Amino acid sequence: MADRLAATLYRMVLPDHVCPFGVRAKEMLDDAGFAVDDRILRSRDEVEAFKAEHGVATTPQVFIDGERIGGSDDLERYLAKG
Secondary structure: OOOOOEEEEEEEEEOOEEOHHHHHHHHHHHHOOOEEEEEEEOOHHHHHHHHHHHOOOOOOEEEEOOEEEEOHHHHHHHHHHO
């Protein structure tokens, strides 16, 4: 049996807010059969540091085989191309 493709997902889960786009991205990856390394950003500081480090404006961010795919809409388009 072939190994599942690996994806890394960075998403925001704060005490007062769970990002719905991160939840959506996780569900899409799970449904597509990816082994997901789910990296939770647990504070606004962690979110801002991640965005600055990667030069992105939003979370979630999905990486597949080391390539940044983008957010949940970008992931949806990526998966649709199959």
